[in-house]
Amino acid sequence: MVIRYPNGQNYKPASVKKSRKNNNVIFGNRGMSLEEELNQSNTYYLHREIAVVHKKPIPIQLVQVDYPKRSAAVIKEAYFKQASTTDYNGVYHGYYIDFEAKETRSKTSFPLNNFHEHQVEHMKACVRQGGICFTIIKFCATQELFLLPVATLLKYWDNQGHGRKSIPKKVIATTGFPIIYHVQPLVPYLACVDKLIENLHTTKGVSHE
Amino acid sequence: MVIRYPNGQNYKPASVKKSRKNNNVIFGNRGMSLEEELNQSNTYYLHREIAVVHKKPIPIQLVQVDYPKRSAAVIKEAYFKQASTTDYNGVYHGYYIDFEAKETRSKTSFPLNNFHEHQVEHMKACVRQGGICFTIIKFCATQELFLLPVATLLKYWDNQGHGRKSIPKKVIATTGFPIIYHVQPLVPYLACVDKLIENLHTTKGVSHE
Numbered sequence: 001m002v003i004r005y006p007n008g009q010n011y012k013p014a015s016v017k018k019s020r021k022n023n024n025v026i027f028g029n030r031g032m033s034l035e036e037e038l039n040q041s042n043t044y045y046l047h048r049e050i051a052v053v054h055k056k057p058i059p060i061q062l063v064q065v066d067y068p069k070r071s072a073a074v075i076k077e078a079y080f081k082q083a084s085t086t087d088y089n090g091v092y093h094g095y096y097i098d099f100e101a102k103e104t105r106s107k108t109s110f111p112l113n114n115f116h117e118h119q120v121e122h123m124k125a126c127v128r129q130g131g132i133c134f135t136i137i138k139f140c141a142t143q144e145l146f147l148l149p150v151a152t153l154l155k156y157w158d159n160q161g162h163g164r165k166s167i168p169k170k171v172i173a174t175t176g177f178p179i180i181y182h183v184q185p186l187v188p189y190l191a192c193v194d195k196l197i198e199n200l201h202t203t204k205g206v207s208h209e
Numbered sequence: 210m211v212i213r214y215p216n217g218q219n220y221k222p223a224s225v226k227k228s229r230k231n232n233n234v235i236f237g238n239r240g241m242s243l244e245e246e247l248n249q250s251n252t253y254y255l256h257r258e259i260a261v262v263h264k265k266p267i268p269i270q271l272v273q274v275d276y277p278k279r280s281a282a283v284i285k286e287a288y289f290k291q292a293s294t295t296d297y298n299g300v301y302h303g304y305y306i307d308f309e310a311k312e313t314r315s316k317t318s319f320p321l322n323n324f325h326e327h328q329v330e331h332m333k334a335c336v337r338q339g340g341i342c343f344t345i346i347k348f349c350a351t352q353e354l355f356l357l358p359v360a361t362l363l364k365y366w367d368n369q370g371h372g373r374k375s376i377p378k379k380v381i382a383t384t385g386f387p388i389i390y391h392v393q394p395l396v397p398y399l400a401c402v403d404k405l406i407e408n409l410h411t412t413k414g415v416s417h418e
Contacts, residue, residue, distance in 0.1 A: 004276050004282065006282055046334065052335050054294050056265050056266060057266040057267065057268040057269065057292075058269065059266040060266065073215055074286065074287075074288065075269065075284060075287040075288065075289070076285065077284065077285070078283075078284040078287060079281055083266075085263050089298065091339065091340040092338060093338065093339060094304075094339030094340075095305070095339075096299075096303070096304070098300070122261070125258065125261045126261050128258055129258075129260060129303065131261070131300040131303075
């Protein structure tokens with residue numbers, strides 16, 4: 001059976017995504033999707049009482065649900081709905097954090113068609129409310145991870161009509177923060193969030209517990 | 210076909226929930242569930258750029274998904290999973306807010322079995338991170354709404370072994386804040402959240418933008 005993502009793209013098991021060109025580099029996390037890596041990291045942060053961040057469930061439109069006697073309800077017909085928000089949100093040191101996690105096979109840039117309009121609108125709305133928004137981008141070919149602040153995304157997003165439809169990797173590396181795979185947690189992205197919070201204070205003079 | 214909630218309870222259409230004893234009282238929102246009322250209010254808050262609060266989708270365990278040619282993916286077998294968090298969260302004036310919405314037919318108290326252990330644990334974790342947590346309780350018989358701060362819930366929850374398994378309505382009315390149905394938004398709960406934020410500042414001396 002061919003398995004596909006809700007958007008119709010073919011599902012490729014994570015192992016297939018490994019770059020075969022970098023066999024000389026060893027990474028402990030090989031074979032895990034970015035989502036699995038982040039879920040594991042969020043569980044670590046939760047148990048250590050460092051932050052409370054969860055991935056939101058996939059939105060589903062229920063059509064038919066059966067209730068067999070003495071057993072659990074079974075969904076017999078349902079459809080995937082497009083999410084109206086980003087995938088991850090939560091609270092860290094009193095701050096609301098909100099982000100998307102995206103993988104790309106591109107080696108030189110991050111294509112903007114990885115985002116939906118409503119996800120970007122959601123991020124803009126969160127920023128207006130003082131939330132901390134960003135994207136975690138994984139370049140699968142090199143297994144490189146970056147935390148990209150929302151400002152860079154919005155700059156390229158809003159300029160799509162006039163220019164390129166992707167963010168160059170160079171720009172991501174300079175305006176974003178590299179996340180180096182670690183053991184506990186596997187993806188220590190909150191260290192980068194600390195920097196975003198520092199910048200927030202420097203630029204706005206916000207005092208916050 | 211008998212329709213049931215994921216927890217096995219029978220589904221009663223909202224109209225059935227109306228109190229027949231209060232026919233002399235007119236409420237514009239009659240027939241709407243608390244969830245619908247809150248979704249409508251959150252949409253208002255979102256469009257007016259007052260807050261970004263969303264209800265999380267119901268978590269589902271997918272088992273079988275079909276991909277008919279030229280049409281959308283169809284979920285053919287799936288099961289409801291128990292949520293590991295509360296239903297609503299978002300950002301308001303830089304604060305992380307997180308809450309559950311519960312309806313009860315009881316006239317004198319709010320039964321604690323409306324909550325699952327993990328929901329309460331989630332609220333405790335959010336509070337430790339500086340989030341603002343509460344429950345919106347609707348007494349269906351009288352169509353009364355209260356915002357109950359998390360402190361009261363935790364006090365009764367943690368004391369269940371030694372005492373009563375519900376929170377008296379009197380306690381909810383004195384430690385919580387009544388929410389009066391309005392037009393725009395229908396459930397103006399953020400006015401009560403403002404009071405929670407004020408209290409936070411008074412007791413902790415927190416400075417926050």
